[in-house]
Amino acid sequence: MTILFEPHRRDAQQLAVLLGSDVHVASAGPDLAQMLRQYPNEMLVVIGPGVDLELALAVAAEYRVSRPAMGVILVRDRLDVGLLGEAIRSGVREAVAANDPAGLLAACARSLDVSRQMAPITRNQVSGSAFNARIITVFAAKGGCGKTTLATNIAVALAAGGAHRVGLIDLDLAFGDVAIMLQLVPERSLADAVGLGEVDETAIRALITPYAPGLDTLLAPAGPAEAERVSQGLVADVLRTARGMFDYLVVDTPPQFTDHVLTALDASHVHVLVTTPDIPSLKNLRIALDTFDLLDLPKESRLIVLNRSDAKVGLTATDIERVIRVPITAHVPSSRDVPVSINRGVPIMVDNPQHPVSKAIRDFSLGRLTGPVVTESPVRGLRAILGRKS
Numbered sequence: 001m002t003i004l005f006e007p008h009r010r011d012a013q014q015l016a017v018l019l020g021s022d023v024h025v026a027s028a029g030p031d032l033a034q035m036l037r038q039y040p041n042e043m044l045v046v047i048g049p050g051v052d053l054e055l056a057l058a059v060a061a062e063y064r065v066s067r068p069a070m071g072v073i074l075v076r077d078r079l080d081v082g083l084l085g086e087a088i089r090s091g092v093r094e095a096v097a098a099n100d101p102a103g104l105l106a107a108c109a110r111s112l113d114v115s116r117q118m119a120p121i122t123r124n125q126v127s128g129s130a131f132n133a134r135i136i137t138v139f140a141a142k143g144g145c146g147k148t149t150l151a152t153n154i155a156v157a158l159a160a161g162g163a164h165r166v167g168l169i170d171l172d173l174a175f176g177d178v179a180i181m182l183q184l185v186p187e188r189s190l191a192d193a194v195g196l197g198e199v200d201e202t203a204i205r206a207l208i209t210p211y212a213p214g215l216d217t218l219l220a221p222a223g224p225a226e227a228e229r230v231s232q233g234l235v236a237d238v239l240r241t242a243r244g245m246f247d248y249l250v251v252d253t254p255p256q257f258t259d260h261v262l263t264a265l266d267a268s269h270v271h272v273l274v275t276t277p278d279i280p281s282l283k284n285l286r287i288a289l290d291t292f293d294l295l296d297l298p299k300e301s302r303l304i305v306l307n308r309s310d311a312k313v314g315l316t317a318t319d320i321e322r323v324i325r326v327p328i329t330a331h332v333p334s335s336r337d338v339p340v341s342i343n344r345g346v347p348i349m350v351d352n353p354q355h356p357v358s359k360a361i362r363d364f365s366l367g368r369l370t371g372p373v374v375t376e377s378p379v380r381g382l383r384a385i386l387g388r389k390s
Helices: 011-019 027-039 051-065 081-090 101-127 147-162 201-207 234-242 261-266 279-296 317-324 338-346 356-367 381-386
Strands: 002-005 023-026 042-045 071-076 094-097 134-139 168-171 209-212 217-218 249-253 270-275 303-309 329-331
Touching: 002 027, 002 071, 011 101, 011 234, 023 027, 027 279, 042 168, 042 270, 051 356, 071 101, 081 094, 081 201, 081 317, 094 279, 134 147, 134 261, 147 168, 147 209, 147 217, 147 249, 147 270, 147 356, 201 234, 209 329, 209 356, 234 249, 234 261, 270 279, 279 303, 279 317, 303 317, 303 356, 329 356
Parallel strands: 002 023, 002 042, 042 071, 071 094, 134 249, 134 270, 168 217, 168 249, 270 303, 303 329
Antiparallel strands: 209 217
């Protein structure tokens, strides 16, 4: 069922027809309050364009606290950036233009999906058991190593078809590829969190793009200009808040030590470093490991993944370990099926779960990335000198 709050009869009729047969219409604030008392498990309220904006935002603000699993969709005749920011701050899950019926239906579907996933969260909070995500940052010191491919497939493996709640964050703010890898349209991104003030769970949920049961994404901005608006402090706030919403957070990064990447590395429990069996990649990995030492990131949190490990390029695993001076944790074989899956926009873990690449990633993810969350170590070394810790 859906509750529609719209005082104008004609608009209410049009919206009710669009939303389907199971719609209850409230024409005034007291009617809406009565319906919500009558239906305590209702998960969706659509506020029509005829409702005064101040009243609409007050409704969203009230129920974001008392009924956080319930989504509020705001329909407006005109949308602008200022209104969107104000709506999100008030607790509106999504705002849609009145002349966009397809957008409204899609927003309602997304909101219901979020609400269904939030139901166990509410029960956990009541019982005193909250989420405390294990943060896994995937990093490569050289582009082209398959880092984003590995990050997306790790997220799929950890979600295990909905068994766990996983958040996949694209922190390659200027040139992120998570959206295109998963065939997602980045209607919302990290840049939309700018100016929201406090980044709470409601704000994070408004920015999330769902992918599959148990797997939600927080996408990079559409272009470099928007990426410049995302501050290091905002990234720290997002990670801190999102940690309480998931079992695992997988963070994809650019191949460089930006302030945003340093923030993610500081917050992470596991650092997955990806390389390939070629001298430039191995040289850059060795430099990255030395940088990790300078940053005083714990050695026990570092896991080395050798991608395309069976490529016949004249380097053995022993040669590689001698160059990088640390053991390799996981070997992911080469396969032409991987670029095919990338071009189709379907992770190989989804396309072919029994593929040797899928098995290698699943064994690594479930064997080495799961486990109890440990308390972060105090900031030392170069991180403390640079004041990177948020």
